[in-house]
Amino acid sequence: MIRFLLVCIGALWLLRCATTAEATATARKPDIDWTTRYGVLLVDPDEGKYLASRKGSHLADTRPDGTAVTVPAEEAKKRRDRGYRTIQDPPFRYIDPEISTRRKSNDPEVWWSGYKDEEIVEKIVRGLATAYPGDATLFDIGKTHRGRHVLALRLGSRAGIEQRPSFLFDGGHHGNEPLSVEYVLDVMRTLLSSVSPVPGAPVSPVSLSYLEQRQMREYLDNFQIWCVPLVNPDGMNVFWNRSQIAGRRNGRELDGVDLNRNYPFYWNSGSRNASSDRPGSTFYRGPSPGSEPETKAMMNLADRQRFVVSLSYHTFATKVLVPYTTDGAISPVPMTGWRFANELVRAGRSNRPDKNYIAARNLYPVDGTDQDWLHNTYGTLAFIVEGSYQTPEFATGGLASIRGMRPLSLRALSLYANGPTIQVKVLDHSGKPARVRIRRLDQALLEQEHFETHPLTGTYDFILDEPGDTAIQVVFQENGKLRQILRTVHCSTGVCPVTIRLTSDTDNLPW
Ligand SMILES: [Zn+2]
Secondary structure, three states: OHHHHHHHHHHHHHHHOOOOOOOOOOOOOOOOEHHHHEEEEEEOHHHHHHHHOOOOOEEEEEEOOEEEEEEEHHHHHHHHHOOOEEOOOOOHHHOOOOHHHHHHOOOHHHHOOOOOOHHHHHHHHHHHHHHOOOOEEEEEEEEOOOOOEEEEEEEOOOOOHHHOOEEEEEOOOOOOOHHHHHHHHHHHHHHHOOOOOOOOOOOOOOOOOHHHHHHHHHHHHHOEEEEEOOOOHHHHHHHHHOOOOHHHOOOOOOOOOOHHHOOOOOOOOOOOOOOEOOOOOOOEOOOOOOOOHHHHHHHHHHHHHOOOEEEEEEEOOOEEEOOOOOOOOOOOEOOOHHHHHHHHHHHOOOOEOOEOOEEEOOOOOOOOOHHHHHHHHHOOEEEEEEEOOOEOOHHHHHHHHHHHHHHHHHHHHHHHHHOOEEEEEEEOOOOOEOOOEEEEOOOEOOOOOOOEOOOOOOEEEEEOOOOEEEEEEEEEEEOOEEEEEEEEEEEOOOEEEEEEEOOOOOEEOOO
């Protein structure tokens, strides 16, 4: 009975991080998760040696309680029925033992040949910063409960980079979703492959056509592209070395927090099953809103950058989620993310026979998510991007999913550039960038959104759903009085820059 319950809990967990099984009877179902192909037996050393020598099996570990051997799933089931001990929820290194080879290697080709743990991710990020000093800058944005660093790589040519629009790509909020990390690493690798590295630097560029190379170069020259491939390195360490299920959460004693339930917007919304107040739950939201160091690191970064667009990767529902994803939260009307999301899914390739990317509002009840907090606080077009596989064998489903995500990820950059995008810059009386409240007058904001121009650059971007006129309202304080400026801006395509100066003949509020 207990085993049956464990299987049910495991199955429930898989469903929660993904979507319902939509595969039809006619479609061939791909191996979306490598783990399902194997079982892990716990036997004495002698039998361990014998079993590990058989086809499709390998020695996984020598433990105080026995020798762990990874065998094909059917074999494991057969032996379990005959009374063999098995390991439920084995650490992922039992499934992918080559991780130890990749960890020890100093060859970037080897690092890129399979899934990465937190140490390899760090080597790659630091390696790229060293290899491309003109276009990649390393930032240490926070320290986890267990002393690991949350690392960000800012991509873009250096001159004037702080003035440009910021984009965010992040992965690994859930440490047991290594494919989500791969999607971000692939964005970094692809963009930087358009640049020559420092000779002898540890890199493994992808090959780009001449046109692609020019396109990537353009992105690096026009944007600042922030990549945080692994938000939750503590969880990833647990995933590889202790438990795939527990690896979802961060390193807080004893059981960890689900970081994507810890952001302040609609934290503990009261919606049933959206998150849990129980430490030890897979969906534990943490003791208070934004309590976790990883959440704080991401929030501080967002506050400095005011991202225009963010893609936060997860696995594996094959969907792009549009804010607000939380039940009960009322999205701005009209909500501008839908055109963008639909264009993203059109660009992505799931590389699965049974399912393509689609845009949706949510999968199941959630609250305290990063995407909703980003949208509510800064107006960021913030998407959760659920990849097309869980953790498939890397060389087959893994690479297929990563390659299919690449055009989706890059589309986020081209969509901004193709517009219609209104790029507002607000200057004060003396011509300096001004921090003011700003909004579209044709959009109803129903969750107390207070959008502001960037404090350092005075900019704010509106990515529109369709060409036409947009009325923009700027609100600011002058001599203790609230004042406003209204400006109608026409934008049909591309980026339409507009400068608004705060002048003294401005309307008084209230009007
Ligand atoms: Zn996830």
